[in-house]
Amino acid sequence: MNARRTLSALTGLALAATISSAAGLRQERAVTSDATRERVIGLLDIPDMVEGGCGPATPAARDVFDDPADPAPRAALAFIVHGRSKDGGTCDEGHLVLRSRHTPHEPGVPTEESDYEVQALVVYERAGEWFRVALPRGSGWVRGASQHFLPYPDLLVKRLAYIRKDWDGLLWSQPAGVARKVPAKWRAHLGDDITADVLAVSQDGPDRWIQVRLLTESCGETVPDVQAVTGWIRAYAPSARPAAWFYSRGC
Numbered sequence: 001m002n003a004r005r006t007l008s009a010l011t012g013l014a015l016a017a018t019i020s021s022a023a024g025l026r027q028e029r030a031v032t033s034d035a036t037r038e039r040v041i042g043l044l045d046i047p048d049m050v051e052g053g054c055g056p057a058t059p060a061a062r063d064v065f066d067d068p069a070d071p072a073p074r075a076a077l078a079f080i081v082h083g084r085s086k087d088g089g090t091c092d093e094g095h096l097v098l099r100s101r102h103t104p105h106e107p108g109v110p111t112e113e114s115d116y117e118v119q120a121l122v123v124y125e126r127a128g129e130w131f132r133v134a135l136p137r138g139s140g141w142v143r144g145a146s147q148h149f150l151p152y153p154d155l156l157v158k159r160l161a162y163i164r165k166d167w168d169g170l171l172w173s174q175p176a177g178v179a180r181k182v183p184a185k186w187r188a189h190l191g192d193d194i195t196a197d198v199l200a201v202s203q204d205g206p207d208r209w210i211q212v213r214l215l216t217e218s219c220g221e222t223v224p225d226v227q228a229v230t231g232w233i234r235a236y237a238p239s240a241r242p243a244a245w246f247y248s249r250g251c
Helices: 001-029
Strands: 042-045 061-064 075-080 093-099 112-116 116-125 130-136 140-143 150-151 160-163 170-172 179-181 194-204 205-216 227-236 242-245
Touching: 001 112, 042 112, 061 140, 093 116, 116 140, 116 150, 160 205
Parallel strands: none
Antiparallel strands: 042 116, 042 150, 061 075, 075 093, 112 116, 116 130, 130 140, 160 194, 160 242, 170 179, 170 227, 194 205, 205 227
């Protein structure tokens, strides 16, 4: 056997596995990894499909429509689980996929964790009990319950939140009030995610705002030589990505 060819094949397999793993991460942590294509307005839990993360004993599906008024669905969501224990307490993995009679394969659906290893749909638009959610290509409408919708930025309150890296460092005295730059020692950390308490959210015209307190210590880690500061930030960056998010798995 040609050793060089064998090494090349093994390298190719390793690269393919790495790419596949990265693609899976982008699909299952779509907001965190900036894999969304539109402005995210929240997450939609689907407990009938994923339960605590390993799905129910009897798998459920959910129809997807091009428009809520359409008489027939274009596809359906399915949750594929491998290695599920009988009680559903553990499993090897679970993936949300899109099933359609028009495509022979089942592409993964972009999701984000709403809780520890619990996948939720990424919502772009809401109309009553209907939600337009991210799909592998574009979006589609699904029906959901109001109590299962977690609107952004409200979902950040009482969670372990953070201001996402590359924030402009502006803190406002109040929504649309007076802006000031954070102290210089904080500005040195703008290239990192900054852990923060979310104290309140507010609406000012079309804009959403978040009141934050930058934390000097979180999960046993300390930001040296800074003091906690409080102010308001815009809920969305100029790129329309959420300016803040949360750690679904805690520390």
